[in-house]
Each structure stands twice: as structure tokens, then as C-alpha cells.
Amino acid sequence: xxxxxxxxxxxxxxxxxxxxxxxxxxxxxxxxxxxxxxxxxxxxxxxxxxxxxxxxxxxxxxxxxxxxxxxxxxxxxxxxxxxxxxxxxxxxxxxxxxxxxxxxxxxxxxxxxxxxxxxxxxxxxxxxxxxxxxxxxxxxxxxxxxxxxxxxxxxxxxxxxxxxxxxxxxxxxxxxxxxxxxxxxxxxxxxxxxxxxxxxxxxxxxxxxxxxxxxxxxxxxxxxxxxxxxxxxxxxxxxxxxxxxxxxxxxxxxxxxxxxxxxxxxxxxxxxxxxxxxxxxxxxxxxxxxxxxxxxxxxxxxxxxxxxxxxxxxxxxxxx
Ligand code: HEM
Numbered sequence: 001x002x003x004x005x006x007x008x009x010x011x012x013x014x015x016x017x018x019x020x021x022x023x024x025x026x027x028x029x030x031x032x033x034x035x036x037x038x039x040x041x042x043x044x045x046x047x048x049x050x051x052x053x054x055x056x057x058x059x060x061x062x063x064x065x066x067x068x069x070x071x072x073x074x075x076x077x078x079x080x081x082x083x084x085x086x087x088x089x090x091x092x093x094x095x096x097x098x099x100x101x102x103x104x105x106x107x108x109x110x111x112x113x114x115x116x117x118x119x120x121x122x123x124x125x126x127x128x129x130x131x132x133x134x135x136x137x138x139x140x141x142x143x144x145x146x147x148x149x150x151x152x153x154x155x156x157x158x159x160x161x162x163x164x165x166x167x168x169x170x171x172x173x174x175x176x177x178x179x180x181x182x183x184x185x186x187x188x189x190x191x192x193x194x195x196x197x198x199x200x201x202x203x204x205x206x207x208x209x210x211x212x213x214x215x216x217x218x219x220x221x222x223x224x225x226x227x228x229x230x231x232x233x234x235x236x237x238x239x240x241x242x243x244x245x246x247x248x249x250x251x252x253x254x255x256x257x258x259x260x261x262x263x264x265x266x267x268x269x270x271x272x273x274x275x276x277x278x279x280x281x282x283x284x285x286x287x288x289x290x291x292x293x294x295x296x297x298x299x300x301x302x303x304x305x306x307x308x309x310x311x312x313x314x315x316x317x318x319x320x
Contacts, residue, residue, distance in 0.1 A: 029146035029304060033125075038117035042129060048109050049133040057244040060134040061197025062101035067131035068193070068299065069097060070124065072180060073159050075303020077152030078123035081106060081316040084157070094160025099200055103317070106130065110316045123316035124149035128300045135292070138196055140246025143293030145300065150310035153319045166203045166261040170269040180302050182295070188273040189295040192280070192288060194264060195250035196243060198235040201227030204261050214265045216257040223260075236260065248288055251280035 034041040052059050070080040073091055081103065084090040091097055106126060113121045125147045136142040164176045177187045201223075207215055208223045227234055237243040238260050239250045250264075254277050259265035267273040280288045311320050 028306065029148045029301065031144045031146050033147035034117075034121060038113070038120045040116055041113060041121050041125075044112050044116060045109055045126065045129045046133050048105075048112060049130060049137055052105055053134060053137040057138070058198070059102055059105060060138045060244060060246075061238075063105060063134045064131045064193055064196065066100060066102055066106070067127045067296075068190070069100060069160075069163060070127050071299050071302045072163050074152055074154065075305070076124050076128065076149055076300055077303065077305050077310060078127060078149075078313065078316060079152045079155040081123055081127075082152075082155035082319065083317045085318070088155075089157035090155035091157060091160045092155070094157035096160045096163045096165070099203075106316050110313075114314065119312050119314065122149050122151045122310075122312050124151050124304070126316070131296065135246050135296075138244055138246040140195075141289035141293050143296060146297060148304075148306055149300075150305040150307075151313045151316075151319075152305060152310050164263060166199075166263050167206065168263050168266065170266040170273065173263055173266060174270070180299075182298060182302075184270065184272050185276070185291070186295040186298055188267055188276040189288070189291045190299060191264060191267060192248075192250050192292060194238040194260070195246055195248070197238050198243065199238055199260055201231040201234050201236060204236075205229065205231070207262055207265075212262075212265075214257060214268070215259075219258040238264075248280045248285045251277050251288070255281035 049063075052063075066080060067076070069091075070076050070078060073079060080091050080097065080100070082090045082092070084093050092100065092103070106123065109126055109130065110121075110123060113126070125145075128145050128147065128149065132143060132145050162176075164173055168176070173187055174184055177183070182190075204223070205227060206212075208220045208227065209229055212220075223236065226236055239247075239253055242249045253259055254264050254267055257265070257268075259267070267277050314320055
């Protein structure tokens with residue numbers, strides 16, 4: 001009897017490596033997914049990003065943002081990279097995506113990867129690895145990126161409206177992130193991405209030409225000098241003065257009522273997000289850096305296609 005119950009107790013332990021191996025084979029993401037099939041994949045991407053960030057550091061912002069806009073619509077399946085085709089407008093032509101950039105860089109990286117290992121590395125994984133590398137090369141954190149995503153075949157412009165809007169308030173933001181399986185903590189941490197990059201005036205003009213009491217009046221006056229009403233072209237730094245450096249400057253801005261977007265300022269309207277903003281606005285960046293890597297891995301898991309789902313595109317802008 002005793003030996004039978006011992007057997008029942010130990011059997012799952014004995015078999016667990018087998019089952020976890022199966023789980024992987026069934027398509028979970030894992031760090032080092034390409035170590036056998038394309039061992040140089042991550043090094044190829046990293047070498048390319050080093051060149052890009054050295055000569056065009058301002059591309060870090062658009063390249064990080066691409067991964068976010070990919071993951072929030074149909075999951076991280078590179079649907080944001082597909083061109084409109086056969087009369088069907090794709091995500092990238094949806095209004096919320098019209099200020100995206102960096103597509104050409106992804107195409108260059110893909111050509112290099114196809115040369116090294118044809119048909120192996122997905123565009124969705126390229127976006128996740130590129131996002132990590134541009135953050136690290138902008139003096140931000142480095143984290144391990146689980147890979148093994150496959151690429152989707154569908155991209156619909158109107159679905160881009162699922163993205164959070166810059167005019168959103170805190171409850172809309174929390175609800176939107178929750179819908180993607182992301183927490184309040186992920187929201188306040190990932191918003192810290194706005195420590196790099198720029199925004200068009202149109203994304204925040206209602207704040208500076210309305211009567212928004214939540215914005216530092218001096219900051220609003222400076223922004224009105226830069227952005228005339230209806231200005232569609234001027235770009236404004238989101239974390240002024242350190243726009244290519246990934247640091248905690250964003251939280252200093254937000255805590256001083258100088259968050260650029262309404263969605264940034266809104267982080268002061270919830271006790272949990274406010275406490276995080278205030279904590280990160282003083283002291284070292286180490287907690288934010290760790291949190292950012294953790295939340296990026298979570299974001300990178302949204303709705304991924306694995307196993308036999310989807311495909312590995314030959315070109316990131318078109319289905320095979
Ligand atoms: C919380 C909800 C968010 C909203 C409402 C939002 C909205 C925006 C808007 C409106 C812009 C400026 C676009 C323009 O006018 O050109 C922007 C820029 C940017 N966003 Fe977000 N964002 C959010 C979260 C995120 C997240 C989670 C990331 C990445 C993890 C991210 C990364 C960026 C980056 C890097 C830029 C600068 C892009 C550039 O330099 O071209 N954002 N965001």
C-alpha cells in the first residue's frame with residue numbers, strides 16, 4: 001500500500017521534465033529558441049541595432065513603439081508590419097498607427113536574417129528583440145527575450161482603434177491593459193517607455209489649448225510656443241533633454257505635472273500608479289529597469305502564435 005502511494009506521489013515528479021518538454025514542443029515561447037536553428041539570430045539583430053542607434057539614435061523610439069503597437073492588436077504576431085493588400089487596409093494604415101516609423105529598419109534586419117537562415121526567424125520575434133536592443137543601447141535595461149513567436153496573416157486597419165489613446169484617463173487605460181492581461185503595475189511601468197522618443201503636437205494639443213488644470217502652467221506655455229493650434233508636423237520631446245536616453249526622467253516629468261500626454265498625466269490619478277511614479281522620480285533607476293524588463297516580457301506574450309499556427313514570413317510586409 002505504502003509503495004503504491006509512494007509511486008503515485010513520485011510519478012508526476014519523474015514525468016514532469018517530459019511534460020515540460022512537451023509544453024515547449026506545443027509551442028510556448030522560450031529564451032534561446034533559435035539556438036539550434038539560427039544560432040546567430042540575436043547577434044545579427046544586435047549588430048544591426050548597434051549601427052542604427054549609433055548613427056540615428058532617434059530611431060530607438062519608433063522601434064520600441066512598434067512592438068507595443070504590434071502586441072496590442074491581434075497579439076504579438078507582426079500584423080502591424082503588413083502592408084495593405086487586395087483592397088483591405090492594414091493596421092499600419094489605421095489612424096492610431098499613422099505616426100509609427102522604423103519599418104525600413106525591420107526590413108533590413110529581415111533581409112540579413114533570411115540570408116543567414118532562410119524561413120526561420122519570425123518578424124514578430126524580430127520586433128521583440130529589436131525593442132529590447134534599442135532600450136539597452138539607449139542606456140536602459142537588458143532582459144532575456146523568450147522567442148518562438150510566429151507571424152500572423154491578417155491585419156485590419158480598424159482594429160488599431162483597440163490601442164489606448166493619448167486622451168485616455170486612468171480607468172480607460174487600466175481597463176485597456178487588463179483586456180490584454182496586463183496589470184496596473186504593467187501600465188505604469190510600460191508607460192515609462194515615454195522616457196525616449198517624441199510626439200506630434202496633435203497628440204496633446206487639447207491639453208494645452210483647453211483648460212486642463214492637471215498640467216504645470218509654465219510647461220503648458222512652453223508647449224504652446226512650440227505647437228500652434230492645428231499643428232500637424234512639429235515633434236516634441238516626451239522626456240525633454242534626454243530623449244535618446246532610457247532613464248527615469250519620464251517619472252520626474254510626470255510627478256512634476258509635466259507629463260506630455262493626458263495618458264501620462266493620468267498616472268497621478270490612481271493611488272498605485274501615483275505611488276510608483278513618485279517612487280521612481282527620486283533615487284536610482286534599478287527598480288524601474290528590472291520592472292521594465294519583466295513587463296516587456298509579459299507584453300511580449302500577448303496572443304502569440306506558436307507551434308503550427310501562422311507562418312514565418314519571408315518578408316515582414318507581406319504574407320507568404
Ligand atoms: C499607456 C498607453 C499609451 C498611450 C496612450 C501611448 C500613446 C503614445 C502617443 C500618442 C505617442 C506619440 C505619437 C505621435 O504623436 O507621434 C507615443 C509615443 C511613444 N510611445 Fe506610447 N503610448 C502608450 C504606451 C506605450 C508603451 C506601452 C510603449 C512601449 C513599451 C510606448 C512607447 C512609445 C514610444 C517609444 C514613443 C515615441 C515614438 C517616437 O519617438 O516616434 N508607449 N505614445
